[in-house]
Amino acid sequence: MDILHGLLQGFQVATTPTALAMCSLGVVLGTIIGVLPGLGPSATIAMLLPLTLKLEPTGAMIMLAGIYYGAKYGGSTTSILLNVPGENSSIVTCIDGYQMARKGRAGAALGMAAIASFIAGTFGVLALMLVAPPLAQMSLAFSAPEYFALMVLGLAMVVLLAGESLAKALLAMLVGLWIASIGTDLFTATSRFTFGQVELLGGIDFIVVAIGVFALGEVLGNIEPPEPVKMIPVPKGLRNLLPTREDMRRSRFAFLNGSVVGFVIGVLPGAGSTIASFMSYGIEKAVSKRKEEFGHGAIEGVAAPEGANNAETGGALVPLLTLGIPGSSTTAILLAALVLWGFKPGPLFIQDQPQLFWGLVASMYIGNVLLLVLNLPLVAVFAQLIKLPAYAMFPLVLGVSIVGVYSNAGSMFELGLLAAFGLLGYAMRKLDFPSAPLVLGLVLGDAMEKALRQSLMMSNGHLSILFRPIPSVLLAIAALLLLVPLFKRFNALRLQVLDTEA
Amino acid sequence: MRAWLKAGDFWSGLALAALGTYVVAQARTWDYMTEEGPGPGFFPLWYGSAMVVLSLVLVASAVMKRAAPGKPVVLRDLARGLGCWAAFVACIVLMPFAGFCVAFALLTWFVVVPMCGQGHRMGVALGVIGSAAFYALFELGLSVSLPHGYLF
Numbered sequence: 001m002d003i004l005h006g007l008l009q010g011f012q013v014a015t016t017p018t019a020l021a022m023c024s025l026g027v028v029l030g031t032i033i034g035v036l037p038g039l040g041p042s043a044t045i046a047m048l049l050p051l052t053l054k055l056e057p058t059g060a061m062i063m064l065a066g067i068y069y070g071a072k073y074g075g076s077t078t079s080i081l082l083n084v085p086g087e088n089s090s091i092v093t094c095i096d097g098y099q100m101a102r103k104g105r106a107g108a109a110l111g112m113a114a115i116a117s118f119i120a121g122t123f124g125v126l127a128l129m130l131v132a133p134p135l136a137q138m139s140l141a142f143s144a145p146e147y148f149a150l151m152v153l154g155l156a157m158v159v160l161l162a163g164e165s166l167a168k169a170l171l172a173m174l175v176g177l178w179i180a181s182i183g184t185d186l187f188t189a190t191s192r193f194t195f196g197q198v199e200l201l202g203g204i205d206f207i208v209v210a211i212g213v214f215a216l217g218e219v220l221g222n223i224e225p226p227e228p229v230k231m232i233p234v235p236k237g238l239r240n241l242l243p244t245r246e247d248m249r250r251s252r253f254a255f256l257n258g259s260v261v262g263f264v265i266g267v268l269p270g271a272g273s274t275i276a277s278f279m280s281y282g283i284e285k286a287v288s289k290r291k292e293e294f295g296h297g298a299i300e301g302v303a304a305p306e307g308a309n310n311a312e313t314g315g316a317l318v319p320l321l322t323l324g325i326p327g328s329s330t331t332a333i334l335l336a337a338l339v340l341w342g343f344k345p346g347p348l349f350i351q352d353q354p355q356l357f358w359g360l361v362a363s364m365y366i367g368n369v370l371l372l373v374l375n376l377p378l379v380a381v382f383a384q385l386i387k388l389p390a391y392a393m394f395p396l397v398l399g400v401s402i403v404g405v406y407s408n409a410g411s412m413f414e415l416g417l418l419a420a421f422g423l424l425g426y427a428m429r430k431l432d433f434p435s436a437p438l439v440l441g442l443v444l445g446d447a448m449e450k451a452l453r454q455s456l457m458m459s460n461g462h463l464s465i466l467f468r469p470i471p472s473v474l475l476a477i478a479a480l481l482l483l484v485p486l487f488k489r490f491n492a493l494r495l496q497v498l499d500t501e502a
Numbered sequence: 503m504r505a506w507l508k509a510g511d512f513w514s515g516l517a518l519a520a521l522g523t524y525v526v527a528q529a530r531t532w533d534y535m536t537e538e539g540p541g542p543g544f545f546p547l548w549y550g551s552a553m554v555v556l557s558l559v560l561v562a563s564a565v566m567k568r569a570a571p572g573k574p575v576v577l578r579d580l581a582r583g584l585g586c587w588a589a590f591v592a593c594i595v596l597m598p599f600a601g602f603c604v605a606f607a608l609l610t611w612f613v614v615v616p617m618c619g620q621g622h623r624m625g626v627a628l629g630v631i632g633s634a635a636f637y638a639l640f641e642l643g644l645s646v647s648l649p650h651g652y653l654f
Contacts, residue, residue, distance in 0.1 A: 391613060
């Protein structure tokens, strides 16, 4: 009853003209970002975050979430028409989607991608709505030691699946923890790592780091002369975009598979939508009676991964909203947004901010419908965005980055930091250091230090407090995860997962 | 020249070891434990030490050639990326004097013409249109203040 009541309240929030406008803006922007190769939702949300700080938080959060899941709808368009994924999560859609397009079935592939995304995306929101409240209730029993252990486990999972070299992923996370330490210590008011700069006493703004590493790093890493685009044309007319009855019948299991796998993988920190889409594709192929068609244009090969990468969004929001633990760089930026607006994602979030939580859930139902309605008739228009030259897009990204950072702090010092973190993001790309552990270390650094110090205060400095049942189990799992690379068989499995992502 | 001297892992490992050493050195100047519990030096000392150990592992694996072979560094790409970054820095330095609009128009021209190989006419057009659009949207439309200089 509580859930139903909450959902009704959410729809009251999400159907106001402002919320509807923000939801529409978010999903359209998300689709555009998804279509454009090279610009991802992390960079976009980071760039737009400072500009949303003056907006009403519920509307702004609805828009940012719209960008997050909208990008996954858009990502399939380039995979199918160009064999170039607009988003990492749409990589696997290239396999059968592009083959379908080459055989003259681009319309059916695009239509199926939109329908599967809608079905699984809606399933993901439904599961989020059902799972989040009881999980939040359960985690009310958590205190500082449990939180510390939970954050360690979340970081360990992200580090494990962040890149081939565990040392590099751990180092990136430690650099994130160091950046989080810069400023004034909350417990003793000691200034740490400020290099004598007054501007650093308040710490380094997350926005500056996120925009520098993601947006600027992306431009610097991709800047090159344009190459001609050879795109398969989109069939005209809505009828040509609808899959046949046989396509729908064949994809029944793929819808279910994509929905369940996507949501479950989404809840696990570090795994993400790319792994979800590969897993659902693998399962689909394994159980299919037409295995030989996979790789040559099987419609299930489009439906399963496209469904999985959209259901993953709902899953990823579960630990973010109920425990305050993000599992990826995009959810880390969303967490930072909530904190900047003055909210505290965690067990009490649903109870304290029902309008925001339920409004967000309801907006995601609306957003998925909007995306289906937009994507079917307008896919040809969105596809034209592929032709947008990079030389027009790069200055736009640089300009929005400058305006975003300057509007937030109003200081040239912050713009200097932006340039420094842009260089860091570029260096990390060139040297194969993953950026997700850095961002997560930065976002969780303060909370992690606070939880550890509070735990040790509770026990008069004895580490035994971390060996209570829940923290000890969580820390043991984290330790085991970090030991995985030492065991050849498990490391081979880890590298296989990373290979599929790469 | 030894191969590991050319490896990015070797140099990035050394840089991170230096950072880790700095973190540990700073942390040792703060209280590790206070009467109330762990002090400001407690957490940085631990992660700083971990940083030193892991970065040395990275250096050692680069020297012993155990590190995964990274992507080959293409100097032209590197120059392009660093050139664009230098232009971004120059744009920021120029802003207090020339203002956002002029500095951003110059940055746009640099990205479009020397970096992406388009013609001057396109570079100038995009620079002027881009700056005007940013000014109209943010400064006039959304009342978001842009950096101003002596010129604009």
